[in-house]
Amino acid sequence: MDLFDTHTHLDAPQFDEDREEVIARAVESGVTRMINIGFNRETIPSTMKLAETYDFIYAAVGWHPVDAITMQEGDLEWIASLCSHKKVVAIGEIGLDYYWDTSPKDVQHRVLRSQIGLARELNMPIVIHNRDAHEDMIKILREEKASEVGGVMHSFSGSWETAKMVLGMGFHVSFGGPITFKNAKQPKEVLAQVPLDRLLIETDAPYLTPHPFRGKRNESAHVRLVAEAAAQIKGITVEEMVAITTQNALERFNIR
Template structure:
C-alpha cells in the first residue's frame, strides 16, 4: 500500500505526547508521504521542523484566513523565503472562512489575494481553505488568475457545480473523513464524479476523524479509511485508489 496524506497537522498540540508514535503508525499503515500545513506564526516553524526531521514529510506554508488579521508584510516575505526550501511544496492553507468570526471578510480577501499573487510569482500550487465562502473563493480564484498555479481544494465540501468550476481552473479536489460519514451525501456524490486524475486524499488530522473513530483524535494512519471509502464510492480496488491518488499528489507537488 502506498498512500499519501496531502493535508495533516502533526505539529498540533494534540500530538505532543506521542507524535513520533503517531507518525510511525502512519508509515506502518502504508502512508509513504505526508504534507504538514503551517498556517500562521506559530505553526509554520513547527511544520518546517517536522519536514526537516522526516524525509517523507513535506511542508505547505501560508496564512490561514482565520488568522488573516494578524498577517504583516514581513510574514508574506517570510513565506516567500521559505518557499525556496526544498521540502516546501505548496502555499497554504489559504482562502476564506466565514464561519469563525475572527478576521473581517475584507481583510481575509486581501490576504488571500496577496498569497495567490505570491504563488503565481513563485509558480507554487496553493492549498485552499473554504468554509461557508464558496462564491467569494471562486470569484477571487478567477480574478487572481489562480488557474496559472492550480492546487488543492482542501477537504472539499461544496456542490458539484462549484467543483466543476474548480476543476476547470486546474484544481484537484481532496477528500477526508467526512466521506466515511453516513449522512455526508454531497461529498460522496461529488467524489463519485471527480476525474481520477484530479482526486486526492487527506486526513486533516487531528480533525475530521473518519468512521468508526469519529469523535476521537484523527491521525494520518486513518487516511487508509478515507481511501477505502473512496474506493467503494468509485467502485475500484483499494490498491488502485492508493496508487492513483499518490501519483496525483506527487505530480501536483513536484515530488520525485
C-alpha cells in the same frame, strides 16, 4: 500500500504527548508521504522542523483565513523565503472562512489575494481552505488568475457545481474523513463525479476523524480509511485508489 496524506497537522498540540508514535503508526499503516500544513506564525516554524526531521514529511506554508487579521508586514516575504526550501511544496492553507468570525472578510480577501499573487510569482501550487464562502472564493480565484498555478481544494465540502468550476481552473479536489460518514450525502456525490486524475485524499488530522473513530483524535494512519471509502464510491479497488491518488499528489506537488 503507498498512501499519501496530503493534508495533516502533526505539529498540533493534540500530538504533543505521542507525536513520534503517531508518525510511526502512519508509516506502519502504509503512509509513505505526508504534507504538514504551516498556516500561521506559530505553526510555520513547527511545520518546517517536521519536514527537516523526516524525509517523508513535506511542508506547505501560508496564512490561514481565520488568522488573516494577524498577518503583518514582512510575513509574505517570510513565506516567500521559505518557498525556496526543498521540502516546501505548496503555499497554504490559504483561503476564506466565513464560519469562524475571527477575521473581517475584507482582510481575508486581501490576505488571500496577496498569497495567490505570490504563488503566481513563484510558480507554486496553492492549498485552499474554503468554508461557507464558495461564491467569493470562485470570484477571487478567477480574478487573481489562480488557474496559472492551480492547487488543491482541501477537504472539499462544496457542491458539484462548485467542483466543476475549480476543476476548470486546474485544481485537484481532496477529500477526507467526511466521505466515511453515513449521512454525508453531498461529499460522496461530488467525489463520485470528480475525475480520478484530479482526486486526492487527506486526513486533516487531528480533525475530521473518519468512521469508525469519529469523535476521537484523527491521525495520518487513518488516511487508509478515506482511501477505502473513496474506492468504494468510485467502484475500484483500494489498491487502485491508493496508486492513483498518490501519483496525483506527486504530480500536483512536483515531488520526484
